[in-house]
Amino acid sequence: xxxxxxxxxxxxxxxxxxxxxxxxxxxxxxxxxxxxxxxxxxxxxxxxxxxxxxxxxxxxxxxxxxxxxxxxxxxxxxxxxxxxxxxxxxxxxxxxxxxxxxxxxxxxxxxxxxxxxxxxxxxxxxxxxxxxxxxxxxxxxxxxx
Numbered sequence: 001x002x003x004x005x006x007x008x009x010x011x012x013x014x015x016x017x018x019x020x021x022x023x024x025x026x027x028x029x030x031x032x033x034x035x036x037x038x039x040x041x042x043x044x045x046x047x048x049x050x051x052x053x054x055x056x057x058x059x060x061x062x063x064x065x066x067x068x069x070x071x072x073x074x075x076x077x078x079x080x081x082x083x084x085x086x087x088x089x090x091x092x093x094x095x096x097x098x099x100x101x102x103x104x105x106x107x108x109x110x111x112x113x114x115x116x117x118x119x120x121x122x123x124x125x126x127x128x129x130x131x132x133x134x135x136x137x138x139x140x141x142x143x144x145x
Contacts, residue, residue, distance in 0.1 A: 003031055008038050016045055071140060078133040085125040092119030 008031045014020040015028045032039050092115045101111035 003027055005031075005035060005038055008032075008035070009041055012038070012042050012045055016042065016049070074136060075133070075140075078129055078136060082126055082129040082133060085122045085129060089119045089122035089126060092116075092122060 008028055011020060011024060011028055015025060018025075020028070032042065096112055096115040096119070099112045099115075101109060103109055
């Protein structure tokens with residue numbers, strides 16, 4: 001059975017990837033033995049798939065997107081850590097004041113003392129995040145100039 005070059009060209013990608021049936025492969029190989037134009041098409045297909053050409057402009061665009069993505073990710077993390085630590089500190093101090101201290105009949109003091117150092121720890125994390133955010137923004141502004 002003789003197939004046209006158009007049909008063979010449609011099947012060449014499948015033949016190259018070795019995903020067509022054995023019968024199709026045999027038909028294609030028989031055709032390639034006789035047709036130099038289809039052999040050249042197969043060579044072009046091999047060249048384009050094995051060594052894709054990517055322009056320097058496209059590489060720079062992808063690198064710029066990647067760098068911006070990383071910067072935005074860091075900035076979001078710093079802002080998020082600032083927000084969470086500030087809220088956690090406020091919640092600790094408010095909870096300490098709401099629960100309050102009680103003196104039991106036997107004279108012992110009962111209070112949620114652990115909330116105070118935890119609250120200060122969150123304040124410390126907030127301050128560190130704030131400093132890192134300012135340094136990051138300053139560094140970002142210097143790099144963009």
